[in-house]
Amino acid sequence: MATPKKDTLLDWYRQMVLIRRFEERCAELYQQGLIGGFLHLYIGQEATGVGAVAALRENDHVITAYRDHGIALARGLDPKAVMAEMLGKRTGVSGGKGGSMHLADRERHFWGGYGIVGGHLPLAAGIALAAQYEEKDEVVLALMGDGATNIGYFHESLNLSAVWKLPVVWLIENNQYGMGTSVERASGAKELVRRALAYSSEDGSGMKMGPRIDGMDVLAVHDAVSEAIEHARKHGPILIESLTYRLEGHSMGDPQRYRTKEEVESFVESGPIGRFRQVLIDKYKGVESTLDKIDEEALQAVEDAVEFAQNSEDPTYEDLISHVYVD
Amino acid sequence: MPEITLIEGLRQAMDEEMARDDRVFITGEDVGPRGGVFRATVGLFDKYGADRVIDSPLAELSIVAIGIGAAMAGMHPICEIQFADYIFPAFNQIVNEAALIHYRTGGDWHCPMVIRAPYGGGIGGGLYHSQSVEAFFAHAPGLKVVIPSTAYDAKGLLKAAIRDPNPVMFFEPKKGYRLIRGEVPDGEDVLVPIGPANVTRQGTDVTVYAYGMMHHYALQAAQTVAAQDGIECEVVDIRTLVPLDKETVIASFKKTGKALIVYEDNRFLGYGAEIAAILSDEAFEYMDGPIRRLAGLDVPGVPFAHTMQDLFMPSPEKIASAIRDLAAY
Ligand SMILES: Cc1ncc(C[n+]2csc(CCOP(=O)(O)OP(=O)(O)O)c2C)c(N)n1
Ligand SMILES: [Mg+2]
Numbered sequence: 001m002a003t004p005k006k007d008t009l010l011d012w013y014r015q016m017v018l019i020r021r022f023e024e025r026c027a028e029l030y031q032q033g034l035i036g037g038f039l040h041l042y043i044g045q046e047a048t049g050v051g052a053v054a055a056l057r058e059n060d061h062v063i064t065a066y067r068d069h070g071i072a073l074a075r076g077l078d079p080k081a082v083m084a085e086m087l088g089k090r091t092g093v094s095g096g097k098g099g100s101m102h103l104a105d106r107e108r109h110f111w112g113g114y115g116i117v118g119g120h121l122p123l124a125a126g127i128a129l130a131a132q133y134e135e136k137d138e139v140v141l142a143l144m145g146d147g148a149t150n151i152g153y154f155h156e157s158l159n160l161s162a163v164w165k166l167p168v169v170w171l172i173e174n175n176q177y178g179m180g181t182s183v184e185r186a187s188g189a190k191e192l193v194r195r196a197l198a199y200s201s202e203d204g205s206g207m208k209m210g211p212r213i214d215g216m217d218v219l220a221v222h223d224a225v226s227e228a229i230e231h232a233r234k235h236g237p238i239l240i241e242s243l244t245y246r247l248e249g250h251s252m253g254d255p256q257r258y259r260t261k262e263e264v265e266s267f268v269e270s271g272p273i274g275r276f277r278q279v280l281i282d283k284y285k286g287v288e289s290t291l292d293k294i295d296e297e298a299l300q301a302v303e304d305a306v307e308f309a310q311n312s313e314d315p316t317y318e319d320l321i322s323h324v325y326v327d
Numbered sequence: 328m329p330e331i332t333l334i335e336g337l338r339q340a341m342d343e344e345m346a347r348d349d350r351v352f353i354t355g356e357d358v359g360p361r362g363g364v365f366r367a368t369v370g371l372f373d374k375y376g377a378d379r380v381i382d383s384p385l386a387e388l389s390i391v392a393i394g395i396g397a398a399m400a401g402m403h404p405i406c407e408i409q410f411a412d413y414i415f416p417a418f419n420q421i422v423n424e425a426a427l428i429h430y431r432t433g434g435d436w437h438c439p440m441v442i443r444a445p446y447g448g449g450i451g452g453g454l455y456h457s458q459s460v461e462a463f464f465a466h467a468p469g470l471k472v473v474i475p476s477t478a479y480d481a482k483g484l485l486k487a488a489i490r491d492p493n494p495v496m497f498f499e500p501k502k503g504y505r506l507i508r509g510e511v512p513d514g515e516d517v518l519v520p521i522g523p524a525n526v527t528r529q530g531t532d533v534t535v536y537a538y539g540m541m542h543h544y545a546l547q548a549a550q551t552v553a554a555q556d557g558i559e560c561e562v563v564d565i566r567t568l569v570p571l572d573k574e575t576v577i578a579s580f581k582k583t584g585k586a587l588i589v590y591e592d593n594r595f596l597g598y599g600a601e602i603a604a605i606l607s608d609e610a611f612e613y614m615d616g617p618i619r620r621l622a623g624l625d626v627p628g629v630p631f632a633h634t635m636q637d638l639f640m641p642s643p644e645k646i647a648s649a650i651r652d653l654a655a656y
Contacts, residue, residue: 036451036633088632099453099631115455116413117385150384151416178385180361186384257361314634324626 004222006284012054012218013280013291016046016273017298019070022079023248025302026069026086026100030252034310035086039100042070044247047272048173049143050074051221052242055229056141061109061131063124064143066101067173067246068113071143075110077103083305089312096315097323117178118144118151121170125157128166139167139232141225147178149195150186158239162199162207165236169228172241173215179250180258196239208238215244216272219279247271331511333475334504336482337367337443339511341405344489345375348403351489354381355390355407355443364409365445365504391417391442395425395494398440403489411446411498412458425494426469439492441485445501446474447540447591448623448640453631459592459623464496465568465601471495471521472568476542478509480566483519491521500539507543524572526579530559532654534579536602537589538565541641545589548646558654568598576602577610584615585653589641594622616656621649 004012023041030039042049049070053062064071072082077093085092086100093103104112111127114120124142131138148154149172161168172192176183189195196209208231213224221242228238245267249256256264280287331339345351353368359382362369372380383390387408394404408414414421421442429437448457465472471493475481481499488495500507511517527542528549537545542564549560561579565571580586586606588599603618621641623629629639 037453037631038456085631088634094631096632096635097454097628097630102454102631115453116415147385151386152388153416178356179364180357181382181384185382315630315632316634317638320624320630320635320638321626 003219009280010290010294012050013276014294014298015050015074016218016276017295018079018301019046019049019073020273021298021302022073022083022305023069025306027248027252029086029306035100036088037099039252040067040250041246041248042067044267044271045173045175045215045244046070047218047276048215048221048242048244051218052141052143052171052225054222055225056139059109059136059138060229061111061127061138061140062143063111063120063127063140064113065117065120065145065148066113066115067145068101068103071113072103072105072110075105075108077105077108077110079301079305080308083302084309084312087309087312088315089309090315090319091308091312095319097319118148118153121148121153121157122160124168125161125166128161128168129164132164132166137233139169139229141169141171141229143171143173145178146172146174146176146183146192147181147186149192150178155198158196158199158207158237161237167232168237169225169232170237170239171225171228172239173244174241175244175246177246177250177258182258191241193239193241208235210238210240212241212243215242216270216275218272218276328510328512330508331478332505333478333481333500333507334365334367336478336511337485337499338369338371340482340485340489341368342371342374344486345371345379349379350401351403351405352379352381353405353407354383354394356383356385356409358382358407363407365501367443368407387413387416388420392420392424394440394442395420395428395438398438398494399428399436404440405489406440406442408442408444410456411444411460412455414442414444414460418463421464421470421494421496422467426467429493430469437492438494441488441495441497443497443499445504446498447500447502448629448636449502449540451631451633451636452629454628457629457636459590461496461498461568462592462596462598465598469494470569472498473521473566474498474500474539474568475566476500476503476507476539476564478507479511479517480519480525480564482511483517484521484566486516487518487521495521498539500543503540503543521567522570522572523567524575525564525566526561526575527564528560528562530561531583532559533585533587533650534561534563534583535587535589535646535650536563536565536576536599538568541589541591544641544643544646547643548650551643551647552650552654556651556654558650560650571601573605573609576605580606580610581613584613585656586618587621587646587649587653588619589621589646591623591641593625594620595625597622616653619649619653621646
């Protein structure tokens with residue numbers, strides 16, 4: 001796979017830093033009581049989201065679970081409207097109805113985050129069925145956590161997509177835990193990608209078992225997902241697994257008794273952003289000042305988003321009762 | 328007497344019943360070392376071990392269905408669904424297997440299990456962490472449906488549910504987990520039978536029927552209107568939704584002639600509709616005003632934004648105002 005151009009790589013870096021700063025700021029706002037409910041951060045997983053979404057064409061589709069901020073930003077949603085949703089404002093991407101877990105943007109073919117784990121997977125198959133039926137050259141990228149592969153929805157969706165040769169890339173973001181439960185304690189197959197074998201035949205038909213990729217390396221993710229998308233476009237579904245790690249708790253306030261500080265620390269060092277920054281520095285002489293500028297701009301973009309959100313109106317009773325039915 | 332939280336009452340109930348009967352076991356997501364997301368099972372893994380406090384994969388259908396099979400085979404499972412909003416993958420297993428098995432086998436099998444799930448809004452949880460699902464299950468004969476609203480009842484009803492030979496849906500008002508506290512005697516077998524409702528306040532002007540968090544609010548509202556308006560409410564904590572204690576429900580209505588039924592589920596076809604129907608059918612001649620319901624709005628979910636959540640939810644203030652309206656009727 002040809003290495004993308006410098007501008008593209010810098011843009012991925014920008015997205016990853018934007019996501020990191022966005023998430024850090026959300027954590028602060030949560031602690032200040034300005035973001036309510038439950039908040040699931042994407043910190044640590046930026047390379048997976050950015051690398052995977054970058055492999056899509058504009059008219060392709062992406063759908064994910066509730067840990068969705070990173071995917072939304074990578075798909076180009078306006079940080080202002082995303083932050084406004086975090087704060088439950090009228091100007092939020094879902095008008096304050098959905099909140100952090102249910103971001104969505106029809107225009108960008110971002111079908112949203114979904115709060116019921118695994119519930120979005122059959123929808124992904126349906127979206128792909130519609131594309132296939134209408135003979136559109138469009139692929140669906142369906143992201144899920146490792147935990148989601150244990151619910152029946154996952155298995156039914158994989159099987160259906162294999163039988164009907166649907167253009168879906170099933171991407172497992174294996175961050176090693178579903179809440180406090182590690183993969184080994186929840187899955188018969190430790191290598192989750194092996195689950196594809198259950199829906200594939202000896203002659204190679206059915207679900208393709210794709211690679212397990214280094215999810216901390218945005219280039220590796222992009223390569224693998226690009227190939228997977230090509231496969232899905234031509235031949236049908238493929239399952240791939242990105243090995244990543246969430247550096248924060250499952251959600252805010254998680255006491256994290258299921259893992260050690262040392263374990264978390266070991267991933268901080270191999271964190272996706274620092275790693276990619278080093279790649280860029282090694283590759284392009286004197287790029288540091290550009291990267292520093294990107295860092296600053298990301299910080300500013302997040303501050304602007306917070307200001308926008310805080311100055312936005314709260315939803316009203318009219319909002320509460322609107323959109324129950326299509327008129 | 329020690330004062331404990333509602334959730335501590337639940338924890339003690341499970342602890343004591345596991346000690347009493349080794350056929351009792353717990354399964355659910357992160358119920359083991361983590362002690363559950365709300366920490367209802369904290370300490371039980373250390374005490375009873377991985378064989379009896381079993382972390383499950385993320386698979387609600389199986390959590391329940393494995394419970395049903397084990398219950399039919401003689402065990403007494405407690406299946407925890409992390410939030411009531413996640414129970415629907417298991418809906419088929421509950422209404423088509425658990426509810427039916429005793430009936431369709433002419434009594435050859437039965438299903439002594441408890442399905443626990445935190446329900447309800449007011450915590451900013453948004454669309455999929457705020458739902459009230461009791462009406463779906465109250466509609467299916469064969470299931471018992473219980474919702475405690477005090478620490479004492481939480482403990483006593485859960486112990487009774489674990490001992491009950493039938494499948495019991497046990498919904499817990501999660502907003503009240505730590506907010507609601509009460510005295511519960513130590514070292515004594517606290518059992519609250521499944522069935523009887525509880526008249527928690529005596530009054531003559533209006534009866535307020537409620538359960539769970541709404542019962543807690545109803546008592547607050549009753550105090551407010553007593554102090555400010557001189558209105559004396561009788562408050563009935565339904566606590567067992569199925570089988571309903573019609574006698575207590577009707578007796579109170581005969582006394583006051585006015586009924587306000589409060590529930591946070593969507594109003595249309597919610598549990599309160601059944602109480603209204605029973606009262607109008609069986610105590611018609613005592614009716615001294617419209618039978619009123621105060622409930623969640625008929626919108627598809629409790630939205631995330633606090634402003635919309637608060638507009639959606641019944642509150643002590645809204646209950647007080649509904650009581651005033653009804654008293655003035
Ligand atoms: C059907 C359902 N069951 C349980 C939950 C509660 N829950 C939310 S996230 C989660 C763990 C999911 O883990 P994983 O799929 O690995 O995603 P990650 O949090 O690691 O991104 C659980 C159990 C839910 N939201 N929906
Ligand atoms: Mg995970």
